[in-house]
Amino acid sequence: MKYGYFPGCSLKGTGRAYEESLLPVLRHLGVELVELEDWNCCGATAYMAVDEGKACALAARNLALAERGGFQQLMAPCSACYLVLNKTQHYLDESPAMRRKVEGALGTVSLKLSRQTPVRHPLDVLLHDVGVEAIRQKVTRPLSGLRVAPYYGCQVVRPYATFDDQANPTSMDQLLKALGAEVVDWPLKTKCCGGSLTGTLPVAGLRLAYLLLKEAKKRGADAIATVCPLCQFNLDAYHDKIAARWEPVRLPTVYFTQLMGLAFGMPAHTLGLQRGFVPLELPAPTAA
Amino acid sequence: MANGNGNNRTSPERRPRIGFYVCHCGVNIAGTVDCAEVARYVGTLPGVVLSRDYKYMCSDPGQELIQKDIAEYKLERVVVASCSPLLHEHTFRTAVEKGGLNPFFFHMVNIREHNSWVHTDRAEATAKARDLARAAIERVARHKPLETKRVPIKPVTLIVGGGIAGIHAALTLANAGKQVILVEREPTIGGHMAKFDKTFPTLDCAACILTPKMSAVGAHPNIRLLTYSEVVKVDGFVGNYKVTIRRKPRYIDEEKCVGCQDCISACVFKQPKFTDEFNEGLGKRKPVYIPFPQATPQVVAIDSNVCLNFRNGPDGSRVVSDKCKKTCVEACGDRNAIDFTQKERFEEIEVGTIIVATGFQAFDAKRLPAYGYGRYPNVFTALEVERMVNASGPTGGHVVLRDGKTEPKTVGIIHCVGSRDKKTNRWCSRVCCMYSMKLAHLIKEHTHAEVYNFYIDIRTPGKGYEEFYNQLLDEGVHFVRGRVGEVTDWAITPEEEGKLVIRVEDTLAGVVRRIPVDMVVLATGLEPRSDAQEVRRLFNMSCGSEGFFLERHPKLAPVSTFNDGVYIAGACQGPKDIPDTVAQAGAAAAEALSLIDKGYVEQEPNTAFVLEDECSGCKSCIPLCPYSAIQFDDARGKAVINEALCKGCGTCVGSCPSGSIVQNLFDDEEIFSEIEGVLAYE
Amino acid sequence: MNKEWQPRLVAFFCNWCTYTAADLAGVSRLKYAPNVRVIRVMCSGRVDPQFILDALAKGADGVLVGGCHPGDCHYVEGNYKMLRRYHLLKRMLKDMGIEEQRVRLEWISAAEGHKVRQVVNEMTEQLRALGPLGLPQKFEEWDREVERLAADVHAREAADAAAACAGRTSAEEVTHA
Amino acid sequence: MPKPKVAFYWCASCGGCEETVVDLAEDILGVVEKVDIVLWPVAMDFKYKDVEAMEDGSIFATLINGAIRTSEQEHLAQLLRRKSRYLIAYGACAQMGGIPALANQFPREQVLRFNYEEAPSVDNPSKTRPQTVVEDNGRRPRLPAFRNVVRTLDQVVDVDYFIPGCPPTPNLTKAAFDALLSGNLPPKGSVIAPDVALCHECPRKASKPTDVAFTQFTRPHLTLADPGKCFLAQGLVCMGPATRSGCQAACINGNMPCTGCFGPTSRVRDHGAKMLSSLSANVAARDEQGIRQILDGIPDPVGTFYRYGMARSILRRRVDLGVNGNGH
Amino acid sequence: MKEIQRTIKYEADRVPGFGREVMSVPGCEKLKDCIQCGTCSGVCPLSIYMDHSPRQVMALVREDFKREVLSSCTIWLCASCYACTVECPQQIRITDIMYELKQRAIQEGFYPKRFPIPVLAQEFNRMVHDHGRISEGRLVTKLFLKTKPLEAAGMAGLGMRLMKTGRFSLKQENIRDRGDLARIMEAMDAPASGGNGKD
């Protein structure tokens, strides 16, 4: 299995640990990722607020690069990138005028968009291409006793529910169970973490993060597992501020790929676990 | 010019005298089409001796005008350009006939539904009307005199579905002395209404008004009740349908069972333990059961899926295992009504008319995960609550939480669940506002709880309905205008702990609210039954885009279908409440009655016939007829069409390679002349 | 007509589904292109390929056949028969130089008034893009070579009567280059 | 009383029709006795001038065979029309265009190029083509112009009767003569042959099932036909059901399916369309793919259904070919 | 005491055509169908901070209250979580409409100057435009300096800790073919097929 890999800006910055865990885990499962050559920022949601056309072209350049690179599929681990690339494809399909314009613009640098390159999220690939069973078989150190609250965030299943249910996704739940973890069922799986507002409007952004952490803790979670660098950062970085405003709700937030790595027996530091502010503590392995 | 194939028959020897009328339909047509111009133009066409425009052709003076003109102008053919022939062809044929002409010396041009209503440009619409009229003039000149056939009607009516609609229609017909066969899929009739405790807006007890009707059906000498049965095949046509019915084995001889229920008490299962469908899964029943005390017929049924006396056969079906002690049989004793050897049976019946009253199904609340049905135990559907408030229901009339004992102190009723939502069903289900208020009232009465109703709009367009709404306001029920965003067990504030929280924008107050409640009731909407498409095919009906059966005309023929002799009534035609259902059922019965009393139906004489001398006997047409109307006459080596069987589809006509089949009203030359007519432009 | 060219679409609609759908479009006041002329038949199975050819030959730019969805035919399966004819007819028409989009078979149920609108609009636009088929004009044009000869023969006979072949070529005679 | 004058003429044809006239053998003698043949290029030497000199309407009957493709054929058709009381289209080509009309699928340029340059048997390095006018030692002989469209006779001149067949059978020919000479004539424009399709007189008729549902089609050169069984029942396209009888099922008796040379019955406007309609309606499959697969067994619908009738058909000719010459 | 304000709207307060304009943008057409059910506000995680709820914004747009809409903080609070879009019973793409309104607000200079969200959007774009990629550290720093110079100091602690865990850097990331990117963006600016190519 070979996929083009679009890391996006975050996985090179604040979300480094995501990449650091994703790559070895996928390699371990026989999935080959080839980084898209000279990719650019996906445009993210911020760009759309200023110029939808340019946002579209920006994302489309990446799709065109994938096509040039001969990739049949493109993997985008960051929720925002995943959404924006998918959205661009929808938009180009729906609006022939936009497609003409974007194709024209790409044409000026001899890039073209002649086919659909499906954009896939790692969760999707792991669940549907690799399969839970294959993952279960690789588990050497089951996460028994670890209670994890799966947190999908808003943009992986919304608005394009391509691989999981919009209101109650379960793909990560299945995965975590395969790793031996105990899954905490909670109704906040897809609630917004406030990430895009913590920096700009902390009253609103931080409160959302606070409520999430508080509820996870209340339901007995030892950790929150996330699929998005923004969410991870947001739930991990502001514990002090949250404590100052409301109450301390310290709880580690890790990438699901980090948990996979641990369950596969990879050492924590090779998975970027040292980068989190709130360290993850694993329960002692049970005798069984 | 001859066509080189020796065909000299393209044009009639002499043009008959044609009269043409173009209808204004008030402004419906005249608003878009220049009717005077159409009349003027058609007046110039060969053979047209009279051309008029008139305000309302279908009105009495309009029809009389035609009759008068036929006499005065010696008209031999008549063309009317007005609305769809499906609407008024019959009207005008009758007028032409009254005027002394053969009714088929008439043709109708649709310039309303196909023209004035769908186009805006006056010049274009007028040109189109001219083209269509010209084609009709060409065509009508070639019309031949025809006679309508009369087919006798079997005076028996099949009614499919024994909800309130089917029950009412059956009784209406039976009381008029007509034979009725009522087929119901479940072990008892009653439909949804049998599940309710009270009915809005008068809050009369459902059982009190329904039970007498059910027993009347069971006892009526003119009604044959076939429960636990389904229609599997329908052949024939209006007046003469042959229907095959599958009778599922209930393992009880209906003739012998007296409904004593001794078997139920004696069953080896001491406690009821299997899901009780009638109680929406809230209660339990035994393998031998009767759905509810007033079930009709008063006959038990054995559920072979759970009865110990059955096991899985090699093909997955259930076969008798004879493993159970059969205490039920013992209890039944001499009555000897239990019969484990019963097999599925097929029965063929002959009927003249059919009323389909298969009702609706409630929207599956699981399809909207945001409302948590199936996830949070204390989210209920309305039907569950209907059962709970029913004194003979699973909780004995107590409204309680899923734990079976706690009474709720606050209840939120969410309207429009699955309705008015493009992601699920886009229509308004019409009864949920009213039944939500009914439930609000009943819950309050039973528990004194605070009740919140969450609605998009309150729709109370019925007699006494708005008054009922007012009554509820007076009772202090909360009405929050806003479609609920979500139901969650996520508590943010202390008073939310342990409750279900409804998050909603109170659009009237202009604030987002979180309202903690003990119980949520989902007012699930009405939708077509999941097998509606199969039923539709069975009876050759159409479905609207939502999937409810399509009536012939929403205003003028609301219970007729496009298949003559097949009528629809009740919620299978669209969401409706009991008063409307009963009104429709009465209307459907009246339609069937009027056919039966007339004694015959007139059939369009659009049948096909083989030109005897010209058929080569190539047999190409024979397999094409869906009704096996074409037979091969071995002695003469020719094909012959049995006119009584031919329904006039014309498939054989279009396929006879030597052009030796003619279809009345749709003859080749008639259609060729129409083609030429619509295309011959200046 | 000195107006700009408008495509002409002849449609054969079955009585039970598509004709009714077109009525429904009317009742729903959906607006669509006025270029279509509907001819009612009882069943799409009645639509003889001759009708389609004849319509094209008489000046239609395209022909639409509308029937009930498979499985829904009022006459059980007349629509299947049309579907089969359609497949072979399309191949034949292609070989005769008629563009694919000019003849179309659509299943439109009685409830699909919007589909009538959509299909008629779509086809009208496709025909507009294709331009006129203009078979009557083509036939006339083809036959003009014969008429020209008739006139020419007439003239030549008159001349021949006067003199023997004088090496004069008629305007009609073109080289076979 | 002078014997009626009769003329035979051939246009775009293979000569087969002339052959039938000869085949009348002893009967021809009887005919010759009763008539004066004034023009018969294939058998006797007459000059056009002689014909031109005749009085209009002085020929009793002229039988023209062959389709019309050149200006000369048109000219003669018009001439003979004027001179004759009865003008009879003789044979499939005159009636419906016949085999020559299959050329209506191709642009004239392609026909000429192939015949004068590309055909494997042609050796023409200078690519010379016939010219309507050539300079030759001061003489300027003329050749007829080659038309864009192959026509039936009645698309050029008014025709009184049609005698179908490729070629017409001696029986039919004789019957036609008898009718003409006895004055016992059908209405003008008639096809002189029974107006019932061939199955009627086909010896295999009884073997045709009443529930034919085609699951596949094959072609005569791909299979060994059962000589006793209806061809359609064997999946071989037989045009018999759509084609006039009168041929005494000659092809069928030679174990070849009917290819339709007698043309359609009077009730049909387009021979090919009608056969196509009947045949495809009886295909067994119900899904698009199955239908397509079965019908693909008829690889050349135009050649199959319009073998003789292209010029007569509703479309007459491939419609996207240019008129003036080269098409594309 | 609370200040008393007149809240009546006169016809002159409307900008006729504004609603139609917004609804003509692809993706925003369905706004016409809003039945004011409030689901969007009901599910919106941020509606509780908004001056006009998403539902109200729909109504205001449809009725041409341009000023009220474009100066509303709602559009800047929208976190693009798509909850409303997914739940709206009329399938209105509320999130896309919010984007459209943000663009218009920026184009028409309607947003509060120091309100950080539009500034972030613009800074973000500038960086992408110039470098092809975002360097999160630089972006955030810039943002704080621009909007809340006083708080920037307070954030320094977080920055330091991020730096410690290797997640913060002030290095500017760049793509190789920056020229290409510029050319693409230029082409998108060209008015060729009607403005921003949305028609």
Ligand SMILES: Cc1cc2nc3c(=O)[nH]c(=O)nc-3n(C[C@H](O)[C@H](O)[C@H](O)COP(=O)(O)OP(=O)(O)OC[C@H]3O[C@@H](n4cnc5c(N)ncnc54)[C@H](O)[C@@H]3O)c2cc1C
């Ligand atoms: C929660 C709720 C509360 C309501 N409360 C009220 C109220 O208070 N007042 C009021 O006026 N209306 C009320 N209604 C509406 C009312 O239920 C309907 O108007 C009424 O039931 C329609 O009757 P019906 O006979 O058309 O359909 P149904 O009641 O659905 O009956 C159809 C019958 O046909 C049978 N059937 C279905 N398919 C087949 C088949 N293929 N073959 C044989 N049999 C078949 C079914 O088993 C059933 O018995 C309420 C509806 C709901 C959902």
Ligand SMILES: Cc1cc2nc3c(=O)[nH]c(=O)nc-3n(C[C@H](O)[C@H](O)[C@H](O)COP(=O)(O)OP(=O)(O)OC[C@H]3O[C@@H](n4cnc5c(N)ncnc54)[C@H](O)[C@@H]3O)c2cc1C
């Ligand atoms: C403004 C308006 C617009 C409407 N538009 C629509 C619409 O678009 N679609 C729709 O479905 N419905 C519409 N309706 C409703 C529609 O008008 C009624 O549903 C319908 O007319 C009812 O028909 P009816 O025969 O019961 O009563 P009516 O139309 O009122 O007919 C009753 C008849 O009885 C006669 N009559 C009364 N008393 C006596 C007596 N004592 N003796 C003898 N004769 C008597 C009257 O003169 C009258 O002719 C509309 C109603 C209104 C007011």
Ligand code: SF4
């Ligand atoms: S005939 Fe038809 S078109 Fe004319 S007035 Fe009556 S309904 Fe209207």
Ligand code: SF4
């Ligand atoms: S089966 Fe026998 S015991 Fe059971 S109810 Fe009927 S009669 Fe009574």
Ligand code: SF4
């Ligand atoms: S009746 Fe009321 S609750 Fe039901 S769908 Fe209609 S508006 Fe909604």
Ligand code: SF4
């Ligand atoms: S018209 Fe239709 S129903 Fe009648 S004989 Fe022909 S195929 Fe059968």
Ligand code: SF4
């Ligand atoms: S298809 Fe025509 S010719 Fe053949 S048997 Fe049927 S009617 Fe006779």
Ligand code: SF4
């Ligand atoms: S189809 Fe052909 S072979 Fe069969 S009976 Fe007819 S003519 Fe004879």
Ligand code: SF4
């Ligand atoms: S959810 Fe949709 S329909 Fe409801 S108020 Fe919001 S935008 Fe309008």
Ligand code: SF4
């Ligand atoms: S997309 Fe914006 S408006 Fe919609 S729910 Fe999310 S934050 Fe609210």
